Amino acid sequence: MPEKYDVIVVGAGNGGLVAAATTAKAGLKTLLIEKHNLPGGSATSFRRGRFEFEPSLHEMAGYGSSEDPGDLRELFDSLGVNLELVAIKDAYRIIDTSNGLDVTMPAGRDNYIAKMEETVPGSKESMLKYFELTDDCIRALDYLTLMKGNPDLGVLMGEHAHFMKLANATLQEVLDLIEMPKLAQQVLTNYWSYLGSPTEMCDFFIYAIMLDRYLRYHAYIPKDRSHEMSLAIEKVIRDGGGDIWYNCPVTRILIEDGVAKGVATEFGEVYADQIISNVIPHKIFGVMADSAAVPEAELKRANARTIGCSAFCVYIGLNKSPEELGITDYSVFISDSDDSNKQFEQMGSLEDNNFMVMNCLNNGNPGCSPEGTSMLWVTQLYNGDSWCDIKPEDYKKVKNDIAKKTIKIYEETLGIKISDCIEEISVATPVTFARYLGTPKGTIYGYQNQMWDTMLARTMNRVPEETIKGLIFCGGHSFMIHGYSSTYKSGSRAGSQAVAALAAMRGEQL
Amino acid sequence: MSDMANLESLNPMGLLMITPTRMDKIEAAPNTPLASTDPITELKNALHPLVQYLIIERIIDHVDDARSYVLVPDVAKGTESLAYFSAGQYLSISLAIDGATVSKPYSISSAPVGALKGAYTITVKRSDGGFASCYILDNWKEGDSVVASGPEGLFTYEGIRDAKQVIGLAGGSGITPFLSLARAVVSGTEDFCLTLLYGSRTSAGILFKDEFDALEAACAKIKVVHILSDEEAEGYEQGFITAELIKKYAPAEDYSLFICGPQAMYNFLDAEIEKLDLPHKFIRHELFGEVKNPEKNADYPADALGYEYKLVVNIRDEKVETRCAASETLMVAMERAKVPVPTQCRSGECGFCHSYLISGDVYMPASADGRRLADSRYGYIHPCSTFPLSDVELEVPSK
Numbered sequence: 001m002p003e004k005y006d007v008i009v010v011g012a013g014n015g016g017l018v019a020a021a022t023t024a025k026a027g028l029k030t031l032l033i034e035k036h037n038l039p040g041g042s043a044t045s046f047r048r049g050r051f052e053f054e055p056s057l058h059e060m061a062g063y064g065s066s067e068d069p070g071d072l073r074e075l076f077d078s079l080g081v082n083l084e085l086v087a088i089k090d091a092y093r094i095i096d097t098s099n100g101l102d103v104t105m106p107a108g109r110d111n112y113i114a115k116m117e118e119t120v121p122g123s124k125e126s127m128l129k130y131f132e133l134t135d136d137c138i139r140a141l142d143y144l145t146l147m148k149g150n151p152d153l154g155v156l157m158g159e160h161a162h163f164m165k166l167a168n169a170t171l172q173e174v175l176d177l178i179e180m181p182k183l184a185q186q187v188l189t190n191y192w193s194y195l196g197s198p199t200e201m202c203d204f205f206i207y208a209i210m211l212d213r214y215l216r217y218h219a220y221i222p223k224d225r226s227h228e229m230s231l232a233i234e235k236v237i238r239d240g241g242g243d244i245w246y247n248c249p250v251t252r253i254l255i256e257d258g259v260a261k262g263v264a265t266e267f268g269e270v271y272a273d274q275i276i277s278n279v280i281p282h283k284i285f286g287v288m289a290d291s292a293a294v295p296e297a298e299l300k301r302a303n304a305r306t307i308g309c310s311a312f313c314v315y316i317g318l319n320k321s322p323e324e325l326g327i328t329d330y331s332v333f334i335s336d337s338d339d340s341n342k343q344f345e346q347m348g349s350l351e352d353n354n355f356m357v358m359n360c361l362n363n364g365n366p367g368c369s370p371e372g373t374s375m376l377w378v379t380q381l382y383n384g385d386s387w388c389d390i391k392p393e394d395y396k397k398v399k400n401d402i403a404k405k406t407i408k409i410y411e412e413t414l415g416i417k418i419s420d421c422i423e424e425i426s427v428a429t430p431v432t433f434a435r436y437l438g439t440p441k442g443t444i445y446g447y448q449n450q451m452w453d454t455m456l457a458r459t460m461n462r463v464p465e466e467t468i469k470g471l472i473f474c475g476g477h478s479f480m481i482h483g484y485s486s487t488y489k490s491g492s493r494a495g496s497q498a499v500a501a502l503a504a505m506r507g508e509q510l
Numbered sequence: 511m512s513d514m515a516n517l518e519s520l521n522p523m524g525l526l527m528i529t530p531t532r533m534d535k536i537e538a539a540p541n542t543p544l545a546s547t548d549p550i551t552e553l554k555n556a557l558h559p560l561v562q563y564l565i566i567e568r569i570i571d572h573v574d575d576a577r578s579y580v581l582v583p584d585v586a587k588g589t590e591s592l593a594y595f596s597a598g599q600y601l602s603i604s605l606a607i608d609g610a611t612v613s614k615p616y617s618i619s620s621a622p623v624g625a626l627k628g629a630y631t632i633t634v635k636r637s638d639g640g641f642a643s644c645y646i647l648d649n650w651k652e653g654d655s656v657v658a659s660g661p662e663g664l665f666t667y668e669g670i671r672d673a674k675q676v677i678g679l680a681g682g683s684g685i686t687p688f689l690s691l692a693r694a695v696v697s698g699t700e701d702f703c704l705t706l707l708y709g710s711r712t713s714a715g716i717l718f719k720d721e722f723d724a725l726e727a728a729c730a731k732i733k734v735v736h737i738l739s740d741e742e743a744e745g746y747e748q749g750f751i752t753a754e755l756i757k758k759y760a761p762a763e764d765y766s767l768f769i770c771g772p773q774a775m776y777n778f779l780d781a782e783i784e785k786l787d788l789p790h791k792f793i794r795h796e797l798f799g800e801v802k803n804p805e806k807n808a809d810y811p812a813d814a815l816g817y818e819y820k821l822v823v824n825i826r827d828e829k830v831e832t833r834c835a836a837s838e839t840l841m842v843a844m845e846r847a848k849v850p851v852p853t854q855c856r857s858g859e860c861g862f863c864h865s866y867l868i869s870g871d872v873y874m875p876a877s878a879d880g881r882r883l884a885d886s887r888y889g890y891i892h893p894c895s896t897f898p899l900s901d902v903e904l905e906v907p908s909k
Contacts, residue, residue, distance in 0.1 A: 046882075047859075050790065164523060164526075165517055167528060168525060173520070174517075224884040225883065228887075243826075245826050246907035247852055286543070286544030302544050303540050303544070307548075387553070392553065392593070393594050393622070393626055400669065400670060422791065425668060425671045431550060431558075434550045435558050442554070452535045453535075457528045457529070457531075457532045460529055
């Protein structure tokens with residue numbers, strides 16, 4: 001076994017990759033250990049015949065153009081991640097078969113408000129209020145970031161009075177208070193599934209920030225699927241002299257007297273001053289740490305939390321082009337209910353879950369599949385629990401029946417026939433995500449975003465809740481909540497924290 | 511500024527409520543140990559075990575120097591039941607040959623229901639020419655232990671994609687997945703009609719003749735046509751599987767072609783199938799198998815053959831140095847040098863051996879280049895289908 005590392009990063013998901021890139025680039029001796037044979041976790045790709053499918057990234061927020069860069073582009077630039085991403089033109093199309101709603105919402109705030117007024121006459125005033133409150137949240141977030149989490153209460157109460165109120169309010173509460181018409185609420189909250197929490201469970205703050213990031217900066221996707229992003233970040237680690245061990249499951253986190261010392265793999269133990277975990281606390285404290293070394297606070301916190309939802313995806317390669325088939329959208333959200341809270345409930349049922357997103361990758365990323373073909377991709381959210389009573393021998397039939405149902409919903413809703421030109425198909429379920437992500441119940445979102453466990457709640461308590469010295473968490477389960485740009489940023493923060501901790505340690509030692 | 515009076519009902523100190531609420535919530539939760547698993551993870555483990563420890567319960571001799579091995583769970587080693595599979599899938603079997611661990615894919619020939627009853631059957635044929643097959647035939651005995659992967663592979667019937675009518679084209683040991691597919695149809699696990707065009711040399715050398723006769727008799731959805739290359743006999747087609755022959759047995763409606771056989775058969779059939787002008791979606795190939803004779807590809811550099819190169823392999827913090835001939839894959843050289851590299855399909859397709867090329871020039875036949883789009887730009891290769899064109903340094907995943 002080698003000499004000690006400065007930093008060991010466990011897990012090469014988005015958070016782990018950026019964390020390792022950050023520490024390696026800072027000159028720290030870094031080891032990234034991943035149990036799978038590929039980097040990225042969710043950010044990967046897979047091939048079937050003539051097609052290479054994107055498994056998880058619908059729309060990346062906060063990237064922006066080179067003229068108006070978002071924080072994610074700035075992060076990639078600062079790491080030297082060299083990538084060409086493509087902007088998605090429209091925000092989304094939303095169709096509700098229960099009330100006949102069918103509208104394509106553009107990106108850009110003014111366009112968005114205008115389209116909403118056209119769709120829901122009389123909505124404009126409430127939309128202006130909504131974005132005014134959004135701006136209050138953005139200003140407050142900028143201030144909190146500037147103050148590195150130690151804001152002055154006087155400044156908050158004086159200059160950020162709206163934010164002080166909004167911080168603990170649900171999305172539903174605020175939309176009702178500003179008297180937004182119900183139909184406009186439905187259109188506006190369409191992205192709830194990206195956060196996995198419906199309007200009564202989601203905080204206004206995170207939704208407002210997220211929607212603004214999509215509308216202002218557009219959504220972006222990589223040209224060669226998210227595997228390309230993972231390799232581009234991985235290259236930064238290699239260029240910084242970092243080591244990467246694939247196919248090497250970490251079996252234990254070594255903790256002594258409340259201090260993380262290293263990790264154990266089946267090939268032996270490796271030590272470091274800082275351990276960054278891209279692995280969910282549930283697994284660290286439930287399986288990988290010696291039970292005697294697990295602080296009670298971690299058990300209570302993990303037990304208090306709810307494991308986030310998983311997903312069901314159908315990846316389809318078609319032997320006709322989008323033009324031939326009449327597919328014009330990049331993403332269309334289809335539901336049979338106008339209530340996200342009801343849709344959230346249906347995630348617990350294999351029978352009643354009729355909410356889905358259909359993406360046509362070619363309409364965001366032309367040329368992503370051979371000429372005369374196209375790639376479609378269905379996503380539904382499910383609670384992992386809804387899949388737990390299936391017998392192994394029935395599994396294939398269950399997943400194919402649901403796949404057929406989603407294809408039928410799409411065909412009937414859009415009037416587009418695709419079932420006779422399916423050249424390749426692959427179906428992923430919570431079991432698939434459990435297999436490739438190794439998460440409890442196959443969650444793709446870490447922990448449920450809920451009012452006591454929001455991004456704000458996690459961020460404000462991040463430092464006081466650290467129980468093991470030298471153990472830092474990043475990823476969708478950590479303080480920034482899930483989603484591509486959030487997990488990348490959480491990795492950046494974790495990496496920077498490790499750099500600072502090592503500088504402090506060595507300063508003391510000197 | 512528009513009127514925000516209606517925010518009045520919100521607590522002006524809302525932000526300060528967040529942490530106390532969170533602390534209360536956490537304080538109220540139990541301090542019980544966290545569950546180490548959950549039902550979805552258990553279902554995942556049942557469907558996709560990383561490893562299955564098996565015992566050879568029975569060996570069945572067949573014609574043409576082939577044998578079937580009935581494999582049952584090795585409970586003592588921790589495998590309590592067998593993973594269910596889709597007909598057409600394979601097991602990657604680990605073999606310790608002369609101290610080196612080699613993994614080779616073998617299609618399961620038994621029906622999926624058999625796995626529920628606790629047995630898989632794989633069939634091995636000496637005429638494959640593979641040293642692993644010869645090793646198995648010469649060494650495996652009843653009662654021996656076998657280490658296998660979970661069921662893998664995509665040579666399966668998918669009703670959403672495939673036509674209801676399937677024409678199977680089989681040659682050599684390529685018959686084994688079709689036996690499983692036919693059995694799955696007969697036992698009601700799969701629902702499609704299978705017409706199998708099955709090439710053998712002589713009528714006496716037809717592997718699984720009796721089994722297919724019985725399946726044909728048991729179920730109207732199964733039809734088997736035997737084609738003999740080296741013998742003319744009543745009731746058999748003579749020659750090779752050609753476009754004409756496929757047309758003769760093809761139904762009037764849409765049909766899918768499922769093809770499994772040795773490399774030579776694929777090479778011949780690809781040209782024949784092209785004459786049928788079928789859409790891509792109706793042509794399903796099983797893996798091509800170990801890539802050999804790179805020089806047979808038109809784009810292979812003419813003067814590259816005959817050299818032997820230095821191969822340096824980095825695995826975690828260890829370094830191994832060995833030699834690799836231009837005519838062999840990096841995987842074969844690593845296995846000979848006893849470097850434990852993961853591999854499953856050995857055809858360039860599955861990406862299980864996804865490795866980082868630190869330096870050197872390599873050749874990959876386009877037909878066996880199953881890499882992802884970004885891989886080549888970032889220096890990744892699949893060593894199981896890659897040949898050296900210079901000294902090479904690689905970083906490989908652990909096994």
